[in-house]
Amino acid sequence: MTGSARGSLSKGAAWIGSSRLLVNGLGLISTLVLARLLVPEDFGLVALAESIFAMVAAITELSLAHALIQHRKPQAHHYHTAWTLNLIRAVLLAAVMAALGFVFARIYGDARLIDLFFVLAGATVIGGLENPMLVTFTRKLIFWQEFALNVASKFVGFAVAITLAYLFRSFWALVLGSLAAQLARVIVSYAIRPYRPRFSFRGYRDLLSFSFWLTLSNGIQTANWRLDPVLLGLFVPTSAVGQYSVGNRIAYLPVKEGLGPIRTLFFPAFSRMQDDLHRLRTAYLNAQGLVCLLAMPVGFGFALVARSLVELAMGSAWLPAVPVIQVLVILSALQVSESSQPLAMALNRTKEVFKRDMRVFMIRIPIVFAGLLAGMATDIGALMGMVAGRALSSLINIGLNVRLVAIITGISVATQLSVVWRPLVAAGAMSAAILAIMSRAAVSPMLDEPFLKVGLAVGLGAILYPAFLTLIWLGAGRPDGAERASLAFLNRTRRSLLERAKARTP
Numbered sequence: 001m002t003g004s005a006r007g008s009l010s011k012g013a014a015w016i017g018s019s020r021l022l023v024n025g026l027g028l029i030s031t032l033v034l035a036r037l038l039v040p041e042d043f044g045l046v047a048l049a050e051s052i053f054a055m056v057a058a059i060t061e062l063s064l065a066h067a068l069i070q071h072r073k074p075q076a077h078h079y080h081t082a083w084t085l086n087l088i089r090a091v092l093l094a095a096v097m098a099a100l101g102f103v104f105a106r107i108y109g110d111a112r113l114i115d116l117f118f119v120l121a122g123a124t125v126i127g128g129l130e131n132p133m134l135v136t137f138t139r140k141l142i143f144w145q146e147f148a149l150n151v152a153s154k155f156v157g158f159a160v161a162i163t164l165a166y167l168f169r170s171f172w173a174l175v176l177g178s179l180a181a182q183l184a185r186v187i188v189s190y191a192i193r194p195y196r197p198r199f200s201f202r203g204y205r206d207l208l209s210f211s212f213w214l215t216l217s218n219g220i221q222t223a224n225w226r227l228d229p230v231l232l233g234l235f236v237p238t239s240a241v242g243q244y245s246v247g248n249r250i251a252y253l254p255v256k257e258g259l260g261p262i263r264t265l266f267f268p269a270f271s272r273m274q275d276d277l278h279r280l281r282t283a284y285l286n287a288q289g290l291v292c293l294l295a296m297p298v299g300f301g302f303a304l305v306a307r308s309l310v311e312l313a314m315g316s317a318w319l320p321a322v323p324v325i326q327v328l329v330i331l332s333a334l335q336v337s338e339s340s341q342p343l344a345m346a347l348n349r350t351k352e353v354f355k356r357d358m359r360v361f362m363i364r365i366p367i368v369f370a371g372l373l374a375g376m377a378t379d380i381g382a383l384m385g386m387v388a389g390r391a392l393s394s395l396i397n398i399g400l401n402v403r404l405v406a407i408i409t410g411i412s413v414a415t416q417l418s419v420v421w422r423p424l425v426a427a428g429a430m431s432a433a434i435l436a437i438m439s440r441a442a443v444s445p446m447l448d449e450p451f452l453k454v455g456l457a458v459g460l461g462a463i464l465y466p467a468f469l470t471l472i473w474l475g476a477g478r479p480d481g482a483e484r485a486s487l488a489f490l491n492r493t494r495r496s497l498l499e500r501a502k503a504r505t506p
Contacts, residue, residue, distance in 0.1 A: 019147040023154045024257045030158045031249060034165050034173065035314045042171035044242030048233050049116040049175075051226040052104055053097055057124065058222030061215055062089055067207040068135040070271055070348060080200035081207060082132040090128025094121035108233060116175060123179045131189035131197075138268055145192050146264075152188045157181025217341075217350060220357040224364055224397075228386060231369060236382050240320070244383055247324030254302045255295050255332040262291055266339055270346035281411050284343060289419035289482030291336050296427035297465040299333025304434055305457045308450035320383065327387050331394045333427070337420045340401040340408075349408050356404050364393035419481055426469035433468075434460045 035043075064082040068074050101117025137145045161177025164170070228248075233241045266287060273280040303326040310322050344353045368389040375385015406413050434457055441456070473483040 015143040015147045019143075019150045020257060020260045023150050024253055026154050026158045027257070028250075028253055030161060030177075031246065032313045033162055035246060035318055037162075037165040037169060038171065038173065040239040040242030040246070040317065041237070042174065042242065043245050044229075044233070044238035044240065045110065045112060045171050046116070046174045047229045047241055047245035048104075048108065048238070049113055049120060050178075051229045052100070053117070053120045053124075054226045055219075055223050055230075056097060056100070057093060058226075059215075059219035061218045062086065062208070064207050065132065065135050065138075068132065069139055069268060070345065071206060074135075074139075074206075075203070077200050078203035078206060079132045079135075079195075080198045081203035083197040084199045084201060085204065085207070086130070086132070087128045090124050094124045097121040097124065110238075112171075119175050119179060123182045126179075126182050126186055130186050131193055131195050133193045133195040134189055136193070143264075148192055149185055149188055153181040153185035156184035212350075217354040217357045220354065220361045224357070224361055227365065228368060228390065231372060232382065232386055235372065235376065240383055243318065243321045244324055244386070246318065247321035248328055250321070251302075251325045251328035252332050254329060255299045255336060258298060259291050259295055259336060262287070262294075263336070263339060263342070267342035267345055270342055274346050274348070277409065280343075280346070281409055284339070284405070284409065284411065285415070285419055286482070286485070288337065288339060288416070290485070291339075292420050292423045293469075293482040293486065295333045295336045296423040297430060297461060299330050300427040300431045301434075301457065301461045301465075302329045303327075304431060304461075305454045308453040308457075312450040312454070323384055324387055327391055331391055334398060334424075335394060337424075338398060338401040338405060338416065340404045343405060344408055347408055352404055352408055356400050360393070360397045360400055363396055364390075367393045367396075418479070422469060422472045422476065422481075422483070426465055426472055429468045430461055430465045433464050 062085055064086060068078060068082060071078065097117050098121045101114040101121075104117070105111050105113040134145055134149070137143065157177040157180050160180040161173045163173075164176055165173035229241050229245055232244055269283065270280060273283060306325040306329070307319075307322045310318050310325070314321075340356070341353055344350060368386055371389020371392070372382050372386040374380075375388070376382045378385070380388070402413055402416050405411055405416060437460060438453070438457065469483065473479070473481075478484065
């Protein structure tokens with residue numbers, strides 16, 4: 001990778017990192033505040049509508065932005081075609097969703113879904129107007145526009161949702177907040193990059209030839225992850241669906257969203273190396289080593305403090321969501337051990353992604369449904385039965401993804417696991433040690449306070465994880481990887497700070 005590309009990626013990571021930090025912060029605050037103002041049933045109702053909507057939307061998603069990124073030299077007519085196709089798709093999707101509102105209102109016996117579907121349909125039309133020219137920034141590995149788009153839309157949605165929830169204590173706060181965020185995103189997209197769209201179909205062949213398999217893949221992926229609340233809602237009260245939905249949302253904030261800035265860079269960075277397979281393999285392994293190094297302690301550590309955080313921030317009404325958070329946050333850490341999708345997209349192997357996702361779908365849905373039924377027939381209950389099924393199917397998914405990487409790049413499964421196992425074992429050892437220490441310290445009345453439990457666990461983790469990781473790395477013979485790169489970075493930082501200190505000394 002050239003110095004200029006490396007510098008662009010560093011700046012991009014900084015912009016996206018800042019964006020994700022603010023967006024995730026607002027998202028977490030919004031979830032916690034709304035959980036205090038609203039009830040689980042409100043979240044459950046909206047989760048049902050949004051899950052159904054997301055599945056139908058994904059099936060028709062054209063992935064034209066990715067096609068423009070992957071295209072070697074897109075022309076003006078390609079951008080006009082992308083805008084035209086996105087708008088037509090949005091209008092047709094909105095009409096279908098408005099009609100489906102009546103169907104699902106009858107299925108679930110809740111007439112409120114009709115109005116919910118109409119509002120979500122309107123948000124879809126608004127989203128179809130977004131400026132496709134923003135892709136020109138991403139192609140150049142420029143990402144400040146992502147900061148502006150994400151922060152502005154999230155802040156507007158946050159303000160609208162909190163205000164309406166405080167005034168009306170209604171589920172409409174969640175829906176109208178999302179609608180306001182979508183509108184803000186479209187407005188800001190044209191403020192950042194002025195563009196006068198034109199109706200055109202001239203470039204549709206170039207764009208759809210890339211996005212066809214990716215569209216099918218996205219549809220299957222969304223059905224994989226969004227079908228859970230829809231199935232759950234058929235067997236349990238809406239309040240239980242709300243517990244599952246909020247638990248899932250919180251579980252994915254620390255790892256999936258926390259590492260989003262790094263993982264967002266993968267596709268454009270890998271695309272620049274699509275003609276040099278050796279460089280691409282090296283870059284992929286280095287990237288995976290880094291994300292695993294960061295993800296494992298965050299996922300395992302968050303699971304340890306989940307109960308205390310829920311008690312402290314959300315109240316006892318949300319305690320049923322705790323085991324959901326604990327299982328799913330660990331799964332989210334394990335899932336970042338591979339990044340097959342941006343790799344396959346960069347190599348224009350999207351058909352392979354579709355095949356993988358279809359296999360996962362055929363395996364996952366029966367397992368999740370069986371888990372739900374088994375939970376209903378046992379003491380664990382439908383909610384945790386579904387979570388158990390999801391855990392098993394996710395492990396299968398990881399295996400299929402690792403195998404896909406081996407197929408399209410030639411990186412063996414053993415080589416891929418070589419950058420995963422040390423952080424995984426270190427995080428497991430950290431968790432065991434913290435649990436042992438916390439159990440012995442539980443007799444102290446000070447630890448009756450949830451925030452003290454969280455503080456102690458975080459402090460112990462900050463010491464124990466690096467210690468265990470270093471010992472495991474040394475025991476493995478100091479192999480090249482994220483550990484060595486991290487030590488080199490720390491040494492450079494230390495030398496730089498010492499040089500600055502000496503320069504300031506008179």
